[in-house]
Amino acid sequence: MAEFTLDLNDDQKAVREWIHGFAADVIRPAAAEWDEREETPWPVIQEAAKIGLYSLDFYAQQFFDPTGLGIPLTMEELFWGDAGIALSIVGTGLAAVGVIANGTEEQIGTWIPQMYGTPDDVKVAAFCSSEPDAGSDVGAMRTRAVYDEAKDEWVLDGTKTWATNGGIANVHVVVAVVDPELGSKGHASFIVPPGTPGLSQGQKFKKHGIRASHTAEVVLEDCRVPGSCLLGGKEKLDERLARARERAKSGGERLKNAAMATFEASRPAVGAMAIGTARAAYEEALEYAKTRTQFGRPIIDNQGVAFQLADMRTQIDAARLLVWRASWMGTTGKPFTSAEGSMSKLFASEVAKKVTAQAIQIFGGNGFTREYPVERMHRDAAIYTIFEGTSEIQRLVIARTLAGLPIR
Ligand SMILES: Cc1cc2nc3c(=O)[nH]c(=O)nc-3n(C[C@H](O)[C@H](O)[C@H](O)COP(=O)(O)OP(=O)(O)OC[C@H]3O[C@@H](n4cnc5c(N)ncnc54)[C@H](O)[C@@H]3O)c2cc1C
Numbered sequence: 311m312a313e314f315t316l317d318l319n320d321d322q323k324a325v326r327e328w329i330h331g332f333a334a335d336v337i338r339p340a341a342a343e344w345d346e347r348e349e350t351p352w353p354v355i356q357e358a359a360k361i362g363l364y365s366l367d368f369y370a371q372q373f374f375d376p377t378g379l380g381i382p383l384t385m386e387e388l389f390w391g392d393a394g395i396a397l398s399i400v401g402t403g404l405a406a407v408g409v410i411a412n413g414t415e416e417q418i419g420t421w422i423p424q425m426y427g428t429p430d431d432v433k434v435a436a437f438c439s440s441e442p443d444a445g446s447d448v449g450a451m452r453t454r455a456v457y458d459e460a461k462d463e464w465v466l467d468g469t470k471t472w473a474t475n476g477g478i479a480n481v482h483v484v485v486a487v488v489d490p491e492l493g494s495k496g497h498a499s500f501i502v503p504p505g506t507p508g509l510s511q512g513q514k515f516k517k518h519g520i521r522a523s524h525t526a527e528v529v530l531e532d533c534r535v536p537g538s539c540l541l542g543g544k545e546k547l548d549e550r551l552a553r554a555r556e557r558a559k560s561g562g563e564r565l566k567n568a569a570m571a572t573f574e575a576s577r578p579a580v581g582a583m584a585i586g587t588a589r590a591a592y593e594e595a596l597e598y599a600k601t602r603t604q605f606g607r608p609i610i611d612n613q614g615v616a617f618q619l620a621d622m623r624t625q626i627d628a629a630r631l632l633v634w635r636a637s638w639m640g641t642t643g644k645p646f647t648s649a650e651g652s653m654s655k656l657f658a659s660e661v662a663k664k665v666t667a668q669a670i671q672i673f674g675g676n677g678f679t680r681e682y683p684v685e686r687m688h689r690d691a692a693i694y695t696i697f698e699g700t701s702e703i704q705r706l707v708i709a710r711t712l713a714g715l716p717i718r
Pocket residue numbers: 404437438439440442444445446447471472473474475517520525693696697698699700701702703706
């Protein structure tokens with residue numbers, strides 16, 4: 311019996327077509343406008359909410375696709391439409407995953423609906439981990455969470471940066487240090503409910519790309535949240551900290567590897583976003599090369615142009631195979647013995663940067679203007695080698711995994 315197949319099943323094909331339709335009809339036509347406005351495209355998010363494409367239910371369904379391909383298929387199509395708008399649509403998911411991964415059933419039931427709002431009153435959520443001095447080096451995090459036992463409240467103080475939807479979110483998920491002695495094992499995640507005093511938006515960044523996605527600093531000053539906002543609860547935190555202290559004494563290997571497995575499983579989704587942007591630019595370039603005439607013939611008749619397109623498509627397909635493999639491994643519980651999740655994100659994000667640059671070259675002068683979408687796609691593609699771990703960090707993780715060394 312031949313079990314191996316790369317054929318998508320009927321459900322997957324239907325979902326992919328449905329998302330592609332939304333990306334082509336709603337997202338792509340709005341892309342240039344929201345890129346120029348550098349604002350969250352609320353009307354587009356609302357359209358997505360109305361058809362069920364902006365909801366926890368939809369992402370949960372894709373997440374539980376037993377082949378692992380639900381999320382990569384979704385990401386590729388949405389980001390094919392436009393990266394900035396797509397990030398505005400999926401950004402809330404980052405925070406939602408933070409709650410689902412660490413929260414109790416009650417916390418999930420309370421906060422996730424408030425993250426998405428309703429189709430008539432859509433909301434977004436933010437996941438705040440990065441800090442000015444703690445980007446790649448998560449262990450350098452300084453935002454503190456101190457428990458005020460008398461009031462059963464946690465007091466958050468510090469500055470978060472680069473938060474997608476930071477300051478405009480209804481619900482913020484904030485990662486903070488509860489035990490500085492334990493490095494990244496002494497962190498915990500907190501819900502900051504809507505309208506909590508002490509949380510404010512700092513600088514909103516004017517960015518190179520994905521400009522339809524809001525990115526800002528989040529400042530926490532004596533920001534008090536109820537004890538029930540500690541994700542997972544106090545008892546579980548105390549147990550986890552006690553275990554971490556024990557393991558710190560005896561080397562700490564197992565915990566490091568558990569954290570790594572989580573990243574390996576989430577990174578292919580970013581790879582799929584990169585593939586969406588790369589594919590969009592490749593398709594634009596292919597069409598242009600077939601119709602643009604110079605020296606009395608379409609420019610694709612020149613081997614120099616045609617070979618570029620051949621390489622672009624080959625690399626996109628190769629990237630997709632790496633992403634699908636890692637997603638399948640994550641879903642089916644295969645161990646990431648060679649950091650295959652990081653490999654997929656590294657390769658796909660570098661491909662997106664390269665392919666979008668080649669697309670500009672194929673468009674010539676037109677590619678250098680905002681009249682044509684490849685210029686925007688190239689700016690957007692630059693993010694993929696930076697967020698969710700830079701390319702250097704992916705290489706570091708892959709190399710240390712191959713060498714059998716612990717990941718810091
Ligand atoms: C648009 C955007 C949206 C984002 N959204 C979010 C969000 O929603 N929530 C959130 O918490 N964060 C978010 N981030 C933050 C993002 O994850 C960080 O920018 C990223 O982790 C890199 O951190 P850094 O910017 O501090 O760079 P740094 O860590 O300062 O890195 C600078 C350079 O040094 C290199 N470098 C660092 N350490 C090493 C090393 N050991 N070996 C080799 N090279 C190294 C890096 O690869 C990079 O090239 C977002 C960032 C951007 C730009």
